Amino acid sequence: MSENPLLPVPRPAHLPSDADEPEARTIVVNGHRCAVRQPEVGYSEIVRLAFPYVDVRPDRDFTITYRGGPVRAQQGVLVDAIVVPIADEEIFNVVVTDRS
Numbered sequence: 205m206s207e208n209p210l211l212p213v214p215r216p217a218h219l220p221s222d223a224d225e226p227e228a229r230t231i232v233v234n235g236h237r238c239a240v241r242q243p244e245v246g247y248s249e250i251v252r253l254a255f256p257y258v259d260v261r262p263d264r265d266f267t268i269t270y271r272g273g274p275v276r277a278q279q280g281v282l283v284d285a286i287v288v289p290i291a292d293e294e295i296f297n298v299v300v301t302d303r304s
Contacts, residue, residue, distance in 0.1 A: 229292045246287040254298035267299045 228239040233253045251266050268282040272294045282288060
């Protein structure tokens with residue numbers, strides 16, 4: 205008996221399905237829209253999105269403020285080693301300063 209080409213081919217068990225991949229959310233970082241798939245973001249991810257070509261050095265600080273987040277983290281200041289849950293269209297503002 206030949207195979208029917210119209211029947212769906214089962215996905216191998218070791219491959220993730222499209223349903224396993226988290227839905228992308230759009231956040232706004234320094235006025236630019238960015239798609240992220242994780243439910244939380246941290247200081248270093250936001251810095252990289254805001255300034256992809258700026259070196260992170262000990263004499264350089266980044267101030268990150270956010271607003272429009274989910275109920276448990278609607279607004280605030282994001283500091284190093286902290287992650288916050290994100291909401292679609294949440295706004296992050298990042299300012300870089302050199303320590304003197």
